[in-house]
Amino acid sequence: MTVTLADVAARAQVSPATVSRVLNGNYPVAASTRERVLRAVDELDYVLNGPASALAAATSDLVGILVNDIADPFFGIMASAIQSEIGGPGGRAGGERLAVTCNTGGSPERELTYLTLLQRQRAAAVVLTGGAVEDAPHAAAVAAKLRKLGEAGTRVVLCGRPAVPDTSAIALTFDNRGGGRELTEHLIGLGHRRLGYIAGPEERTTTRHRLEGHRAALADAGIEEDPRWTVHGPYDRRAGYEATLELLRRDPSLTAVVAANDSVALGACAALRDSGLRIPDDVSVAGFDDLPFSIDAVPALTTVRLPLAEAGARAGRIAMGREEPPPGGIAVIRGELMVRGSTGGPRG
Amino acid sequence: MTVTLADVAARAQVSPATVSRVLNGNYPVAASTRERVLRAVDELDYVLNGPASALAAATSDLVGILVNDIADPFFGIMASAIQSEIGGPGGRAGGERLAVTCNTGGSPERELTYLTLLQRQRAAAVVLTGGAVEDAPHAAAVAAKLRKLGEAGTRVVLCGRPAVPDTSAIALTFDNRGGGRELTEHLIGLGHRRLGYIAGPEERTTTRHRLEGHRAALADAGIEEDPRWTVHGPYDRRAGYEATLELLRRDPSLTAVVAANDSVALGACAALRDSGLRIPDDVSVAGFDDLPFSIDAVPALTTVRLPLAEAGARAGRIAMGREEPPPGGIAVIRGELMVRGSTGGPRG
DNA sequence: TCGTAGATAGAAAGCGCTTGCTGTACCGCT
DNA sequence: AGCGGTACAGCAAGCGCTTTCTATCTACGA
Numbered sequence: 023m024t025v026t027l028a029d030v031a032a033r034a035q036v037s038p039a040t041v042s043r044v045l046n047g048n049y050p051v052a053a054s055t056r057e058r059v060l061r062a063v064d065e066l067d068y069v070l071n072g073p074a075s076a077l078a079a080a081t082s083d084l085v086g087i088l089v090n091d092i093a094d095p096f097f098g099i100m101a102s103a104i105q106s107e108i109g110g111p112g113g114r115a116g117g118e119r120l121a122v123t124c125n126t127g128g129s130p131e132r133e134l135t136y137l138t139l140l141q142r143q144r145a146a147a148v149v150l151t152g153g154a155v156e157d158a159p160h161a162a163a164v165a166a167k168l169r170k171l172g173e174a175g176t177r178v179v180l181c182g183r184p185a186v187p188d189t190s191a192i193a194l195t196f197d198n199r200g201g202g203r204e205l206t207e208h209l210i211g212l213g214h215r216r217l218g219y220i221a222g223p224e225e226r227t228t229t230r231h232r233l234e235g236h237r238a239a240l241a242d243a244g245i246e247e248d249p250r251w252t253v254h255g256p257y258d259r260r261a262g263y264e265a266t267l268e269l270l271r272r273d274p275s276l277t278a279v280v281a282a283n284d285s286v287a288l289g290a291c292a293a294l295r296d297s298g299l300r301i302p303d304d305v306s307v308a309g310f311d312d313l314p315f316s317i318d319a320v321p322a323l324t325t326v327r328l329p330l331a332e333a334g335a336r337a338g339r340i341a342m343g344r345e346e347p348p349p350g351g352i353a354v355i356r357g358e359l360m361v362r363g364s365t366g367g368p369r370g
Numbered sequence: 371m372t373v374t375l376a377d378v379a380a381r382a383q384v385s386p387a388t389v390s391r392v393l394n395g396n397y398p399v400a401a402s403t404r405e406r407v408l409r410a411v412d413e414l415d416y417v418l419n420g421p422a423s424a425l426a427a428a429t430s431d432l433v434g435i436l437v438n439d440i441a442d443p444f445f446g447i448m449a450s451a452i453q454s455e456i457g458g459p460g461g462r463a464g465g466e467r468l469a470v471t472c473n474t475g476g477s478p479e480r481e482l483t484y485l486t487l488l489q490r491q492r493a494a495a496v497v498l499t500g501g502a503v504e505d506a507p508h509a510a511a512v513a514a515k516l517r518k519l520g521e522a523g524t525r526v527v528l529c530g531r532p533a534v535p536d537t538s539a540i541a542l543t544f545d546n547r548g549g550g551r552e553l554t555e556h557l558i559g560l561g562h563r564r565l566g567y568i569a570g571p572e573e574r575t576t577t578r579h580r581l582e583g584h585r586a587a588l589a590d591a592g593i594e595e596d597p598r599w600t601v602h603g604p605y606d607r608r609a610g611y612e613a614t615l616e617l618l619r620r621d622p623s624l625t626a627v628v629a630a631n632d633s634v635a636l637g638a639c640a641a642l643r644d645s646g647l648r649i650p651d652d653v654s655v656a657g658f659d660d661l662p663f664s665i666d667a668v669p670a671l672t673t674v675r676l677p678l679a680e681a682g683a684r685a686g687r688i689a690m691g692r693e694e695p696p697p698g699g700i701a702v703i704r705g706e707l708m709v710r711g712s713t714g715g716p717r718g
Numbered sequence: 719t720c721g722t723a724g725a726t727a728g729a730a731a732g733c734g735c736t737t738g739c740t741g742t743a744c745c746g747c748t
Numbered sequence: 749a750g751c752g753g754t755a756c757a758g759c760a761a762g763c764g765c766t767t768t769c770t771a772t773c774t775a776c777g778a
Contacts, residue, residue: 024522026734037758042736049737052756067518072490073430074734076421077763083487092471093450098441105440105473120487122470123440125453139431139468142420170415174372259662288666295668314607318636320643320668374764385728390766397767400726422764425733 025068034062045070076144081175083119085341086140086148088133092125094257095313096283096330100151100181103334108147108342119146119342128223130160137167140176147177147341150191151334153228154183165189181337182328184227185352192340192347194333194355198228198310201326201357202235205308206280208324208359210243212367214278214306217245218269219252220262220290222282229254229282232310236280248273257282262289270297277305277368284309284316287323291364302366312360321363328357373416382410393418424492429523431467433689434488434496436481440473442605443661444631444678448499448529451682456495456690467494467690476571478508485515488524495525495689499682501576502531513537529685530676532575533700540688540695542681542703546576546658549674549705550583553656554628556672556707558591560715562626562654565593566617567600568610568638570630577602577630580658584628596621605630610637618645625653625716632657632664635671639712650714660708669711676705 031038036055043049044059051059062068076082085108089097101123108121124136133155140148148171154161165186168178172190180186185193209217219236222229233252240247250272255261262281266289269276279294281287287309291301299305301321309316312327333355339345379386384403391397392407399407410416424430433456437445449471456469472484481503488496496519502509513534516526520538528534533541557565567584570577581600588595598620603609610629614637617624627642629635635657639649647653649669657664660675681703687693 027736028734038735039737039759040757043757046736050755055757069486069489069518071425071492071734072487073421073424073492074763075736077419077425077733077765078735078737080736080763082421084491086470091450092440092453093443093446095441095443095446098443098446101471102439102441102473102475106475120470120472120484120491122434122468122472123449124468124470125450127450127454136468138417139420141417143432143468144419144421170417259666285662288663292666314633315636315663315666318607318640318663319666375766376764386765387729387767388727391727394766398725403726419764422733423766425735425763426765426767428733428766 024071025066026071027068030059030062030066030068033066034059080144082144082146084140084143084145085119085121086136086145087121087123088126088136088148088150089123090126090128090152091257092123094285095315096311097151099313099330100334100337103331104149104151104181104338104341107335107338107344128155130155130157130164134160134163134167137164137171141167141171141174144174145171145176147179149179149181149337149341150183151181151337152183153222153226156225156227156230161186177341177343179337179341181333182330182355191351193352194337194340194348195352196228196328196333197354197356198231199235199238201310201328201359202232202280203239204235204357204359205310205324205326206236206239207242208361209278209280209306209308209365210239210245212306212365214368215245216248216273216276216278217251218266218273218276218279220265220269220279220281220286221252221254222257222286224254232282251276255286257286259285259289259292262286263293264289266290266293267297270294278308278365279305280308282310284311284313284323284325287325287364288315288319291319291323301364304369306365306368308365310357317362319364324362324365325360326357327360329355372419373414374419375416378407378410378414378416381414382407428492430492430494432488432491432493433467433469434484434493435469435471436474436484436496436498437471438474438476438500439605440471442633443663444659445499447661447678448682448685451679452497452499452529452686452689455683455686455692476503478503478505478512482508482511482515485512485519489515489519489522492522493519493524495527497527497529497685497689498531499529499685500531501570501574504573504575504578509534525689525691527685527689529681530678530703539699541700542685542688542696543700544576544676544681545702545704546579547583547586549658549676549707550580551587552583552705552707553658553672553674554584554587555590556709557626557628557654557656557713558587558593560654560713562716563593564596564621564624564626565599566614566621566624566627568613568617568627568629568634569600569602570605570634572602580630599624603634605634607633607637607640610634611641612637614638614641615645626656626713627653628656630658632659632661632671632673635673635712636663636667639667639671649712652717654713654716656713658705665710667712672710672713673708674705675708677703
C-alpha cells in the first residue's frame with residue numbers, strides 16, 4: 023500500500039538502516055550508496071512516516087505556537103514571525119520543523135488541552151503568546167504542564183507573556199505597564215484631567231498591567247480616578263464601541279479615552295463619531311499595540327508600538343536553540359509611544 | 371522516565387490492552403475496571419504518546435490548515451472558524467483533534483513542504499485556504515500531493531480556493547469574479563468612466579478572477595480599458611499606497627480606484643489623502659473582503675463582503691465529516707456588495 | 719446438570735523507524 | 749607480510765501503542 027523504508031531499502035539494495043542514515047544524514051554513508059538510496063526514494067516517491075520516526079527517535083519535529091485569537095493581527099503578526107524563524111524551507115536542511123499555530127480562543131481549558139496535545143506529540147518546542155489568564159488554579163495547571171514539557175525536553179518560550187516561576191520557560195515579556203503609563207502621561211501632559219479607560223477582559227495579565235500603568239500615571243499627576251471612568255470588555259472593536267457609549271453616558275465631560283488596544287480604540291473612534299464628537303478636538307483617543315491599520319485611522323491613532331515581529335522572531339530563534347536565552351530567562355521588551363493625530367489638547 | 375501505558379496497566383492491575391481500550395472507548399470494559407484504570411491514569415499523570423498511537427493505529431488526530439499569510443485577518447478569520455469546528459474541547463469527547471495552522475507565506479515551495487509534512491504526520495484532514503498560485507508545474511505538484519493525501523485517507527478541503535480537478539478535494543470557492551464585477555458595475559453606475567485597478571500578485575487565482583470581473587464589467591459598459599489603469603502588487607497596505615501614487619502619476623484624471631482587497635484599499639486611501647485628494651469627492655475607492663477594520667476607515671470602505679467565518683466553519687465541518695460535501699464536491703460562495711461612504715459620483 | 723452465547727480480559731503480533739553494536743573490507747604502516 | 753585503524757554497511761532490538769485472536773467466566777435455557 024504505502025511505501026516504507028524497507029521498500030526503499032530493497033530497491034536500493036541496502037539495509038533499512040542505511041536508508042535511515044542517508045535520510046537523517048548523521049552517520050557516514052558512501053557517496054555512491056547515498057546516491058542510490060536517494061534515487062530509490064525519488065522513484066518510489068517515498069514519504070517518511072512521521073509518527074514512526076518520532077516514536078523511534080523519541081522526538082518530533084513539531085513546534086507549537088499558542089495564540090489567544092488567531093483572527094487578531096496582534097497574534098497573527100507574532101505567529102508569522104515565530105514561524106518564519108522556525109520552519110519549513112529556509113531553516114538549514116534537515117532542520118525542517120512543522121510550526122503549527124493553535125488557537126485557544128482565550129479559553130483556559132483549550133489552552134491546557136492544546137498543551138497536552140502538544141505534549142502528546144512530543145513537540146520539540148512550544149511558544150505561548152499573549153496575555154495569560156490570572157485564575158489561580160488555571161495558572162497552576164499551566165505552570166505544571168510547562169514544567170512537564172520542560173522535563174520532557176520540549177523547549178518552552180513565552181512571547182509577550184509574563185514569566186512563569188519555577189519552570190524552565192524563557193520569557194520575553196512586553197512592558198505593558200510602562201507603555202500604559204507613558205501613554206497616559208502623554209495625555210496628561212496635553213492637559214487632560216478626565217480620562218476614560220476601556221480595559222480588556224478582567225482576568226488577563228495584559229489588561230491588568232496596562233491598566234496599572236494608566237493608574238500609576240494618574241496617581242503621579244495627582245489625579246484622583248473616578249471608578250466610572252473604567253469599563254471592561256473583550257479586546258475587539260465592538261467592545262470599544264459600546265464601552266465608549268457607556269463611558270459617555272456615565273460622564274459626558276471626559277476629554278480623552280484610552281483603549282486597551284488598537285481594535286478597541288477604533289471602535290471608540292466610531293462611537294465618538296457617531297455621537298457627533300470630533301477627534302481629537304472634542305475627545306482624544308489612544309490605543310495600544312500599533313497594529314498596521316492604526317495609522318490608517320482618521321485621524322491616525324496615537325498608540326504604543328510593540329515590536330511584535332521582532333519579539334516573535336526572537337522567540338522563534340530561542341525556541342530553536344539558535345539564540346541564547348536572555349540572562350535569568352527573562353527579557354522585558356519595551357514599547358514605544360507613537361504620538362499621532364488622535365490625541366490633542368482638551369477642548370475649552 | 372516517562373509514564374507509559376504499561377505503567378498504568380501495572381498500577382491498575384490489568385493488561386495494557388485494557389488500558390488502551392478504556393482510553394479509546396471503543397470496546398466493552400467493565401465499569402469497575404474502567405474506573406480503576408482511570409484512577410491509575412490520573413494518579414500517574416499519564417499522557418498518551420501521540421506518535422506511538424498514530425503509528426499503531428495508522429491515523430493521527432492532526433488537522434492541518436494552510437494559509438498564505440497568517441498575519442492577514444483574511445486568513446486569520448477563516449482559520450479561526452475552521453479551527454472552532456475542528457478541535458480542542460467542544461467537539462464530542464474523544465474526537466479531540468489538534469487543528470494546526472501552517473503559514474506558507476504565499477510561497478509555493480513552502481506550501482508543498484507543509485503538505486508533505488502533513489502527509490508525513492498522516493494528518494486526518496487538510497484545509498487549504500485562499501488563492502492558489504497559477505504556475506503550471508507547481509499546480510501539478512500540488513494536485514499530485516492532494517491526490518496522494520486523499521488516497522491515504524486524509525480528507526482535503528479547499529476554502530476560498532479554486533477546485534483542483536482529478537482529486538477528491540472538496541472545494542468551497544468564493545465567487546471572486548462575480549464580486550469584482552458587481553463592484554465595478556456599482557462604480558460605473560455612479561458615473562465613473564476612468565477607473566484605476568490595483569491588482570494583487572500576478573500569479574494568484576484570486577487576483578486574476580477579481581480582475582476578470584472588473585474587466586467584464588467595463589466591457590459590458592462599453593468602456594475601453596487603458597492598460598495604464600492596472601497596477602499589480604502584493605496584497606498589503608503599502609502596495610496599495612504606492613500603486614495609487616503610480617496610478618495618479620500615469621493618469622491624474624482617474625475618478626475611482628478599485629483595490630484588490632481592503633488592506634490595499636486602505637493604502638490607496640492614505641495615498642489619496644496625502645496627495646490632497648478627497649474621498650469620494652475627488653476619487654472613489656473600493657476594496658474587497660470586508661475585513662473588520664474596513665468599516666472604520668473614514669469614509670467607510672465600499673467593498674464586497676465575503677462570508678469568511680461561515681465558509682471556514684463549513685470547511686471545518688466538512689473536513690471533520692460532520693457535514694455533507696456539496697454536490698459535485700464544489701460550492702461557489704457569493705460575496706455581497708457593501709456600499710459605503712468611500713464611493714460616490716465622480717467629480718465634475 | 720450441561721451446553722452455549724455473551725461479556726470481558728489477556729497474549730502477542732506488529733505499525734515503520736532509529737541506533738547501538740557487530741562485522742567486513744581496505745588502507746597505510748612497521 | 750602482518751597489524752591496527754578507518755570507513756561503511758547490516759543485524760536486531762526496541763520505541764509505546766492498537767487490535768486480532770483466544771481464553772475465561774458468568775448466566776441461562778433446555
